[in-house]
Amino acid sequence: MSRVVAERKDVIAMLAEIFREHGYDGASLSLITEKTGLGKGSLYHFFPGGKEEMAEAVLADIDAWFRTHVFDILRNAEDPDDALETMFSGVDSYFRQGRRLCLMGVIATSGAHDRFAREINGYFTDWRTDLAATLVRAGAPETEATALAEEVVGGIQGALILARSLGDPGAFGRVISRLKARCLNAPAA
């Protein structure tokens, strides 16, 4: 047999795109076997828990990415403005300039929300918290920082939906650049 060397990591990356495109309920096992090229045997070998474990693995992978590439940088960077720059450029490339949806948001707005509520909540909570702390270090008052962080984290999700809905990925970049400007310019308001 072919032994196509599907590393678990690669499988997770493929699964992520499938869930993004079709949602949790829309990603049937037959669709998954087709798109990944792996039979059910292989899939259930990697993820004995089935579809739910696949989605969990994908969410954990995404969470880890944001943790190292965004949250940690927000917390540890010496210059808060640098951290903000890094965050926005990282987000822009992660979401492929508005062509890719956020799986956390996709699942949050689906019937599968309850099943993954913990992961979703942790992702948004931490992002908001770390961003707010960075804004404080950049000179914003505590209350303004919290509110602005909320606006930015939500705004990114909305910008993704807008871009997809309008069929205009550019909308994402336009909104993001405004959010970024608000973080960098007038934090002392």
Add this chain to the structure above:
Amino acid sequence: MSRVVAERKDVIAMLAEIFREHGYDGASLSLITEKTGLGKGSLYHFFPGGKEEMAEAVLADIDAWFRTHVFDILRNAEDPDDALETMFSGVDSYFRQGRRLCLMGVIATSGAHDRFAREINGYFTDWRTDLAATLVRAGAPETEATALAEEVVGGIQGALILARSLGDPGAFGRVISRLKARCLNAPAA
């Protein structure tokens, strides 16, 4: 037989909540029959096209609501500031202070997106257009009005996702009030 007098209008309202809660793929016919109390026969009597026609009817209903309660007011109000006030308070109550999702957004981020792309696109396009025009009438420069409208329409979607994800409906109101302030205060920037 019972003839429970389910007006098509009432059925659509129930369907809307079901699609909102479970997404398009997650709303199975058995779930729909259970939640509406109508058997398949009745359902297919009202919507011969099945699930797709049900979703289309719901989207058309939502579109009509926003058209009369938001878009038309943005276009026709004498005082643009009043129109903006009306829009934000209408949106706040329509989305039940952040406890209700936007079905347009829900479907836009699901695998069913392609099937309803036209309706979704029309909804967001018109909202953005009418809001931008109102902002111009309120004194904002053309380019700023367009960008701000985009930010607001997207921001509302993001605020809904954030509220649901954090399990904190209040997040919706907090973001909305900031967006509103930006529309009313500094449009001439």
Add this chain to the structure above:
DNA sequence: AAAGCATTGTACCAATCGGTAAACAATTTA
């Protein structure tokens, strides 16, 4: 080369999927 584990294809399962058919009851129209 033998053994043992990791991986894979295939066949199968009960349950559910969206949808159809048609007999039937309630209501409206004539």
Add this chain to the structure above:
DNA sequence: TAAATTGTTTACCGATTGGTACAATGCTTT
């Protein structure tokens, strides 16, 4: 009151769902 019309129930359809079982194959280690 009789005939259409409208609404509802029920049983059924083939297809697909997520999941299991297992034999067969590849690779690695000895």
